[in-house]
Amino acid sequence: MNxxxxxxxxxxxxxSHLPVWFMRQAGRSLPEYRxxxxxxxxxxxxxxxxxxxxxxxxxxxxxxVDAAIxxxxxxxxxxxxxxxxxxxxxxxxxxxxxxxxxxQLAQLRDIEPADVDPIVESVKxxxxxxxxxxxxxxxxxxxxxxxxxxxxxxSKDHRLTKQLMYSNPELWHALLSRLAAIGGQFxxxxxxxxxxxxxxxxxxxxxxxLADYDTYVxxxxxAVLASVADLGVPRIHFGVGTGELLQxxxxxxxxxxxxxxxxxxxxxxKRVGGGRxxxxxxxxxxxxxxxxxxxxxxAEVIEAGRAAPGHxxxxxxxxxxxxxxxxxxxxxxxxxxxELSPS
Ligand code: CP3
Numbered sequence: 001m002n003x004x005x006x007x008x009x010x011x012x013x014x015x016s017h018l019p020v021w022f023m024r025q026a027g028r029s030l031p032e033y034r035x036x037x038x039x040x041x042x043x044x045x046x047x048x049x050x051x052x053x054x055x056x057x058x059x060x061x062x063x064x065v066d067a068a069i070x071x072x073x074x075x076x077x078x079x080x081x082x083x084x085x086x087x088x089x090x091x092x093x094x095x096x097x098x099x100x101x102x103x104q105l106a107q108l109r110d111i112e113p114a115d116v117d118p119i120v121e122s123v124k125x126x127x128x129x130x131x132x133x134x135x136x137x138x139x140x141x142x143x144x145x146x147x148x149x150x151x152x153x154x155s156k157d158h159r160l161t162k163q164l165m166y167s168n169p170e171l172w173h174a175l176l177s178r179l180a181a182i183g184g185q186f187x188x189x190x191x192x193x194x195x196x197x198x199x200x201x202x203x204x205x206x207x208x209x210l211a212d213y214d215t216y217v218x219x220x221x222x223a224v225l226a227s228v229a230d231l232g233v234p235r236i237h238f239g240v241g242t243g244e245l246l247q248x249x250x251x252x253x254x255x256x257x258x259x260x261x262x263x264x265x266x267x268x269x270k271r272v273g274g275g276r277x278x279x280x281x282x283x284x285x286x287x288x289x290x291x292x293x294x295x296x297x298x299a300e301v302i303e304a305g306r307a308a309p310g311h312x313x314x315x316x317x318x319x320x321x322x323x324x325x326x327x328x329x330x331x332x333x334x335x336x337x338x339e340l341s342p343s
Contacts, residue, residue, distance in 0.1 A: 001196060006066040006134050010197060010234035010256050012277050012310040018302060019066035020335040021136070022328065023238075024318030025059035026071050030325055032058050042087040043079055046072050049122040056126055060133055062325060063332045066312075067134045067197070070123065070190065074140025074201055075148065077186040080115040083107055083149075091154060098152035098160075102171050108178040111185040119186075120193045127194030134197060136236070137190030141202035142179035142220040144239075149175070158207050165216050176220040184227030191231045199236040199258070200224055202249070203317075206241025206260075213245050218252050225253035236279055240317050246271040261286075261316030264300075266307035277310035284315045287327040294327065295334045302338055 001007070006019040027033055033055055037045055045051040055071040075085055075093045084096035097104065113120075126135055147161045148154070155161070165172045187198045202221060205213060225235050237249045238258025250257045250272040257276050259268045261283035268278055286297045298313075305311030313335045319328065 001132050001134060004066065004132055004134050004196075006312065007196060007234065009310045009312050010236075010277055012275065015310075015340070017336050018305075018311060018313050018338060018340060020313035020332055021065040021067040021069065022059070022063075022315055022319050023069070025063070025065060025069060025328075026055045027319065028321035029319050029323040029328070030058055030062070032062075042073065042089070043076070046076050047079075047118045049118050049125060052118075052122040053125050053129065056122075056135075057129060060130065063329055064336075065133075065332060067136050068126065068130055069136045069199070070126070070138065070195065072119070072138070074138075074145060074203075076119070077111060077116075077139065077182050078108075078145070078149075080119070081107070081109055081111060081182070085148075088153075093148045094153040095149055099146075099149045099175060100164075102174065105171075105174055105178055108175075108182060111182060111189065116186070116189050119189060123190055123193035123195055135195045136197045136199055137187060137195030138199040138201055139183040139186045139224065141200050141205065141217075141224065141237075141239075142176040142183060143208070143217045144202050144204045145179045145183070146172075146175055147204050149179075158204065162212075165212070169216070172216060173220075176217070177223070180220040180223040180227075183224045187224070187228045188231065191228060191233055195233070197234040197236065198228065199238055200254075202237070202239040202242075205239040205245060205249070206243075208245070210244050210248060214248055218248055221249070222252040229253070238279070243268075243271075247273065250274055250276045256310075256312065258314070259316065265304035265311065267304075269305075269307040269309075272308075275309050277312065278305060278308040279312040279314050280305075281314065281316040282331075284317050284320050284323070287315075287319075287323055287331060291327070291330055294331060298331060298334055299338070302335070 236256040237254035243263040259280035
């Protein structure tokens, strides 16, 4: 397992073929997923080991990807400690009582082992089922989680989030510190149960200027990544629209930096530096193009990725629900068959 192509690439070691996995590889694009989820609410499925295990395995079986990502959600640890929230189909996480005051932080307590029994059970069972295929655990980064807790749901402009950040920095930092602690604990739980890598999703950090990211967010994401450093597994740090933040996100303590499709990987490699490996970054809509166009674009991604000390192929963000699974299967075959000639 430690010698798997995915883990070797995370460490910047030589690989026999380019590893590939997809963010949101499990989910609505798969008919077998939609069938299994029929009548079961999203969050319930995350806390049911029978479903979480099977859903995690579905894309591994179908595509032969080089890593599995644990079927869960960034709000699962918050639900586990009793925060009143739900995942509304077609909308995303919705929080019953959005955070407006310091008094509300008390609910953001540390994770107790009993809160995450089903998560530990799922991860342990998955590691057995997956054999030599590594499992990636994940958590939401403090900023992205805070945005849901403050806005009460998804937001385009993150107006209320930034309002709190600018007007009450003390409460802001207290909130993000709590979320960093919980995120770190949730990652530790998954790693100790057998996950061989983790990804910290700061999906919405790209809405911040570099200066604001560095002041208000980076120290907290760095705390999450540092809190699992002792466990020695590769740490991937990803966000959308983070072209201007890439160096900072790497400096926050990542081993691998995830890049969305807006920045070519050769440019990203210069920005990230520090010997860090890159992950990404085919436009998720490229899989809707004719196969020859899709594979030409994938080849461009692979060639640009050679500028980095290592490269893990992925999309620039999650698989879109309307994606044709056969197109993804062709993409995996193309990446696996790509001749990595010496540079
Ligand atoms: O395959 C995988 O990548 C693992 C599963 C996964 C899910 N959520 C399952 C899910 C992962 C890694 C996440 C992380 C997550 N959740 C993020 C960060 C990743 C990203 O996409 O940027 C964010 C921002 C969330 C919050 C969230 N949860 C959103 C925005 C949504 C989509 C809402 C919708 O219906 O369009 C969810 C729900 C969700 N999480 C689904 C899945 C498969 C869809 C719900 C369903 O199938 O009913």
